[in-house]
Amino acid sequence: MLSIGKLSARTRVKVPTIRYYEQIGLLPEAERSQGNQRLYGTKALERLAFIRHARDLGFGLEAIRDLLSLSDRPDQSCAEADAIARAQLAEVDSRLSRLLALKSELQRMVAQCAGGRIADCRVIEVLGDHAQCAADHTAI
Amino acid sequence: MLSIGKLSARTRVKVPTIRYYEQIGLLPEAERSQGNQRLYGTKALERLAFIRHARDLGFGLEAIRDLLSLSDRPDQSCAEADAIARAQLAEVDSRLSRLLALKSELQRMVAQCAGGRIADCRVIEVLGDHAQCAADHTAI
DNA sequence: CTTGTACCTCTAGTCCCTATAGGGATTACG
DNA sequence: CGTAATCCCTATAGGGACTAGAGGTACAAG
Incomplete structure (x- = not known):
């Protein structure tokens, strides 16, 4: 499990931005350590990489929200x-x-x-x- | 003298934007009519047209502020x-x-x-x- | 004289973060 | 094992450049 700082380093998304994404529901609420610190697994890492990449391509957060929810339903039409x-x-x-x-x-x-x-x-x-x-x- | 609406129509700068420019000091405080409505003369029209054009060219408001204060000192080096x-x-x-x-x-x-x-x-x-x-x- | 439009002020919201304040948790070193 | 350095937490405010809304006043047309 990664701390928010490690996740930030791997995705090049800044720590406050990750917390912001969680706040606006773009990332699910993270698990917490005993000391109440956020912990992330592979799925969160992939989701955040997806978001970062889409942001890099200029997609807005609402478009990204839609794209993410689409990617969660793999059998639908694209x-x-x-x-x-x-x-x-x-x-x-x-x-x-x-x-x-x-x-x-x-x-x-x-x-x-x-x-x-x-x-x-x-x-x-x-x-x-x-x-x-x-x-x-x-x-x- | 032009009302804010007429000034807006001539410069294609929206009314609230004109008031905003005044608020942040990019435009001087307008004269007022007896009924407290803003009135603008030719100088204000030109200044606003300058701002609009510079915004169209992508200059930020701070850069425009600088350009305006330069244009007020015509003898300086450009x-x-x-x-x-x-x-x-x-x-x-x-x-x-x-x-x-x-x-x-x-x-x-x-x-x-x-x-x-x-x-x-x-x-x-x-x-x-x-x-x-x-x-x-x-x-x- | 009434109606409708244009105007007034003030506050809050937009987008996407970024910065700050004031604290608690973890880790590295001696 | 103690302490310092680094990380993390929450909550709030700010930024750029407007835009929207509420609630009220002035003015032009019929």
Whole structure:
């Protein structure tokens, strides 16, 4: 059995975050030692690794909650899991295109800065006037 | 003079957000009508448009606060504004590369889903096992 | 003059943690 | 075996950047 610190080290999920996941019901309540400290077995380790990996891929905690409950019912159709993943992919895609537009605006802005006074600064000027932008853009 | 609603319509910044910006000192306290309603002139409109545009480009409120105070001192060197913009560009760049890695993982995951049972679902399986990923990835 | 919309303040909630305070448990070393 | 260092516990507050709601006031249109 692992202490919360060891579990944290193995999964690279911080200790308070693990407790938080338990608090919001994403992890089941852990067993306790005689001294009331949390103890984790292999199943908890796998579940937390799953969560961490899904977080790394940008899934929200509610999506992860759904994915976990799906993975607990192995005989069901995986259509729902597929849909969640596709939604996440679409989300990532739209962020990507917005970030690309953003990047080119920022590049234009920075490239035009001649290093003079604020009064002549293209950075400040462009920020003040959206009409100077090449295309629409919105962060994240 | 514009009411907060009209200002909101012109800048596409929501009314409560405008009040929030005032509260945190990003906008100066607005003048008031006899009936205690906020009134805005051209300067406030420009300042808010600047904020909105910078937010669209992904700048954080603290960076915007800095940019605004720079723009109030037009005789200073614009090196600082340039640095803020470059930092933002670097940030966008690193998000972009992470999102790209993410996207290809998600695509692989989704492409492998055969639409069968959860027990055979690649989505669930890949999430449970980071070793199946092609590369490192971390969201946002 | 009434109705409906826009406005006001204040508080609390969102997401996903992170930090802090004030303590108890365990482990390592001498 | 004692003590110090490290780990763990709970509970609460904070952060970024808003957003939502309650309960009430001002103003424009008909």
